[in-house]
Amino acid sequence: MKSSAAKIQITGLDDLFGGIPAQVAADQIQELSLRELHPFKEHPFHVADDEKMREMAESVAQYGVLVPGIVRPRPEGGYEIIAGHRRSRASELAGKETMPVIVRDMDDDEATIVMVDSNLQREKILPSEKAFAYRMKLEAIKHQGQRTDFTSGPLGQKWSRDAVSANSPDSARQIQRLIRLTELVPCLLDLVDQDKFPLRPAVEVSYIPMDGQELLYNVIENKSFGPPSMEQAKKLRECSERTELTTSLIIDIISDEKPTPLQVTLKNKCLSQYFPKDYTQKQIEEVILSLLETWKYQQKGAVTDGSNS
Known part of the structure; x- marks a missing residue:
């Protein structure tokens, strides 16, 4: 495999391998066969064989996995990956047979929270990945809140949102919006992932x-319309609460566009022949506005004269 390890900053291994610190004693780290490692159930993050993965595989081939993954034993045998799905895939592509891991006994809720928090440190994450990950974390935290061994009191909705935002790059309000995306049909959610459908209107549509x-x-x-704007999405939501949406009603709403604001651009080449070279942009704007005011009054005068003739 051709090496491109020079492109990888060794000091940035937390970014490369998922941000999991290796602050554990050496005897806690085990080398496990890749065949024994299984993906986390309903893992919401994609593991793509893209350029980043190829770079990671080249680094693993040369240096090995420098930050161990985190796994837990499975009742049916083997181990479930909590943190380290990309490292596992990179090891496989690099031709490795084992990977260093830390084995921990965790219940489903604990494992879910660690899995989500570790993956949210990745550089690029799709909105859909965040949406389902945050929902999984929220459900785990709410479940913990119903258990006396984790909290002494009930877990309120606001407390839950704040807890989900802990160790997360997004605010509690943004997380609430992202979780709403899980209520979108897959085809609309794909548009959000492709940056073809803005988040806020998509939340309304959800x-x-x-x-x-x-x-x-x-x-x-099929009708060559773009996704609805925020105002149109609100109208669609309001209509859906009063009546059943139809194709014609949807078209009526999303084809109701506001007129595009008039924009006039004057190029420097055109303006330079009318103004001294030492004029600032502000001075030029003041002169143009003054001339336009004069022209406006002249036009009013011409209309008045015409009406009296």
Whole structure:
């Protein structure tokens, strides 16, 4: 395998390998066969064989996995990966047979929270990945809140949102929006991932029943309309709460566009022949506005004279 290890900053291994610190004693780290390692159940993060993965595989081939993964024993045998899915795949691509890991006994809730927090440190994450990851973490925290061995009192909704935002790059409010994306039909969620459907309008659409969402996607896909704006998304949501959405109603709403604001651009080459070279932009703007005011009054005078003739 051709090495491109020079492109990788060794000091940035936390970024390269998922941000899991290796602050453990050497006897806690085990070399386990890759065949014994299994993905986390319903793991919401994609492990893509992209350029980043190829770089990681080249580094693993040359240096090995320098930051161990975290796994837990499975009742049926083997180990479930909590943190280290990309490292496991990179090891496989690098031709390794084993990977260093830390084995920990965790219940489902603890494992889910660690899995989500470790993956959220990645550089690039799709909105859909964050959405389902945050929902999994929220459900785990709420479940813990119902257990007396984790908390002495009930877990309120606001407390839950704040707890989810701990160790996360997003605010509690943003997390709430992202979790709403899990209520979108997959085809609309794909548009969000492709940066074709902004987050805030998508959140509004997530409150529309599934059949209405599918109709909206068909209109976007087959009628050559763009996704709804924030104002249009709110109208769609309001209409869906009063009546059943139809294709014609959706088209009426998302085709109701505001007029595009008039913009005039004057190039420097055109302006330079009318103004001294030492004039600032502010001075030029003041002169142009003054001339336009004069022109406006002249036009009013011409209209008045014409009406009196």
